[in-house]
Amino acid sequence: MKLLNVAKDDSHVLTLTKDTFHKTVNDADLMLVEFYAPWCGHCQKLAPEYEKAATELVKEKIQLGKVDCTTENEVCEGLKVMGYPTMKVFRCGKDSPYTGGRQSDEIVRYMRKQSLPALSKLTVEEVIPFSQKDKVVVIGHAPTDDHAVAKVLQTVAEELRDDYMFGITTDRTATGILGIDGPGLVIYKTFDDPHVIYDGKIEADAVKEFVKTQAVPVMADIVPENYMEYANSGKPLTFFFYENEEQKKTIGSQIEKVAREFKGKINFVYCDANKFGAHADTLNLKQEWPALAISEVDKGLKWPFDQTKELTEAAVREFVVKYSQGELPPSLKSAEEPEGNDEAKVVTIVGNSFEKRVMDPTKDVFVEFYAPWCGHCKRLAPTWDQLGEFFADKSNVVIAKMDATENDVPPATPFRIEGFPTLKLFRAKDNVIVDYDGDRTFEDLVQFVKTHAVNNDFVVESAADKKDEDAAQDEAEAETPKSDEVEKAKEAKEVKKEEKKEAPVAAETPAKAADKKTDEPAREEL
Known part of the structure; x- marks a missing residue:
């Protein structure tokens, strides 16, 4: 070009x-x-x-x-x-x-x-220079291009070419450089063991798993640039939060011994608490260092290590073993329910009350999962309160809200909160969950409940009628219009006009919260 x-x-x-x-x-x-x-x-x-x-x-x-x-x-x-x-x-x-x-x-x-073929063919002279071209380089030797090693490596290289470099040589004299006796493959790395020989079956899935496992350091510092590699690995991730280099060196070296034992099964990372300490909140840890927690990122589950105990090699090993054997229940973050919650027109859901209040088979429960800092949530708040007012006299339809930054949904719940606000209707009787993705107007929200709720024996039009009746009554009772009420009405109209002008509103992600509040490593958007 x-x-x-x-x-x-x-x-x-x-x-x-x-x-x-x-x-x-x-x-x-x-x-x-x-x-x-x-x-x-x-x-x-x-x-x-x-x-x-x-x-x-x-x-x-x-x-x-x-x-x-x-x-x-x-x-x-x-x-x-x-x-x-x-x-x-x-x-x-x-x-x-x-x-x-x-x-x-x-x-x-x-x-x-991307500029190279998925699998580069190498001469014996090219083997060493090629092995130094990237952080992770896989080189194989096969006597011919149609040998099993060459075919399997070609398959793996095609799939993993975006992440790693792959080379193959048919020169018999290259085996001495590679450190192997015959057909086989080797991984070169710039970290941990720099030269690792593969001794497993020559099958694509086995080789692919070997490459991906070896490509992850025993323990490395997690930063925004590598977070998604760990998050997408499909393996549990253990965070060790350290406050200073002394903690990293002394306690970290003990944890690394455990990390080596579980390599390929559980990933371990260092996390600088001075930069990314806010991420500990998402793992249900206090802002006290050092600290450790295991996270299943894809499921939103977490297991914090007891912060009253000392982080020793033996204690961490026992903790990880119990986790791996399924003996530890995941941690559920929960705030306290506010007083008078049973009488509230918008019921507050917390982690500990989720099952009781949301999964009640006699009630349709429409829940807003929100974050206090979320601008879209703040704009929705008065409409959500109005919705609660409308359904206040309907005991079998509940309007609720849950601060998803202070509460976790139970592990058995078949979803995780990925954006704010998230609106979900939990139907009565069958507990089917219906997602709401329409306009966030009062009328549309009422119509959604009417359409999808089991207990839908109410008239949608009454919402508008009630507003008109209230407005007429207020106007009749008032001797003169109050200036502040007139201004509020004008303001409401302007807000509605502005909302109509806006592009479709995308939910703000928890990851964006990290970007706004701190330099956290756990970001959805990288």
């Missing part, structure tokens, strides 16, 4: 518009494009890293481009860009998701892998 000039002389990132985008990506053998918005904080943070990567990759004839979705919405809508930043790899116009990190070196490594 012929490299194109960029808008700024000192930039190696190509700015693309609707007039240049399609021709550019169609002509590119390999190209990375970022879709961004100037106001996006993550995009602003990415910009210098992206530029550094572009400067490095241009030497290897790999072009990086960017599209401003606030001005080039036609391009972004055509590619179904749903959030910022979104990065896509293009090969001759065909796009695929970018799944690498956002640091310059991670972008460079990822795109270098």
Whole structure:
């Protein structure tokens, strides 16, 4: 591909518009494009890293481009860009998701892998230089291209090419360099054991599991850039929070011994409490260090280590063994129910009362899962209160709310809260859960309950009628309109008009909370 000039002389990132985008990506053998918005904080943070990567990759004839979705919405809508930043790899116009990190070196490594075949054929002279090209490199030896080792490694490489580099050599003299006697494969790493020989079955699934297990350090510091690698691993994740280097060195070395015993089954990480201590809250830990907890990220389950006990090798081993054998129940975070909750028009749900109040087979329960800091939740609050008022005299329909930052849903519940606000109706009798994803207006919410609730023997129109009757009564009783009431009415109208003008509201994620409140590693959006 012929490299194109960029808008700024000192930039190696190509700015693309609707007039240049399609021709550019169609002509590119390999190209990375970022879709961004100037106001996006993550995009602003990415910009210098992206530029550094572009400067490095241009030497290897790999072009990086960017599209401003606030001005080039036609391009972004055509590619179904749903959030910022979104990065896509293009090969001759065909796009695929970018799944690498956002640091310059991670972008460079990822795109270098993309520029190579999934499995590189190596001469004996190329083995050592190739083994040093990335943090994790897999090299195999097979006597011929159709040998089982070559075929299996090709299959694994095709699947894992985004994450690791793979090479194969048929040169018999390379076995001495690789440290093997015959056909086989070796992993080279820049951490832990730098050279590991595979001694398992030559089967794709077994080799893939071996590579993925060896690619995870026994214990490494967790940061936003590597969090999702751990979160998506499918393995439990043990966090060790340390406050200073002394704790990391002394206590951490003891925990590492346990981590080695469970390698491949449970991942262990260091977590700097000074930077990411707020993440301990999500694991039901107090802000006291050192601390440790096991998390099943995909299920939202957590097992905090008793903070009244000392973190010793023996204590941690016992804790992890009991967890792995299913002897420890997961921790359930719960606030206290407020006084007078039974008489409240909007009932407050807490972790400990969830089963009793939400799963009551005699009642339809419509729950808002919210976060106190969430702007969308704050805007919904008066409407939700109005909904509670409307259903107050209907004992078999309950309007409820749950602060999902202070309470966990029980482990047996078949969902986890992934955004705020989340609205769910728990039907009476069958306890079927119905998600609400419509407009957040009073009328639409009432109609939703009418449509999906079991106890739906009420008239929807009465909501509007009641409002009109109340307004008429207030007007008749008032000698003169009160200025503040007039202003409130005007304000309400303006708010409603503004809401109609807004784009469809996307739920704010717990991950975005981390970005707003602290530099936490546990982010949904990376």
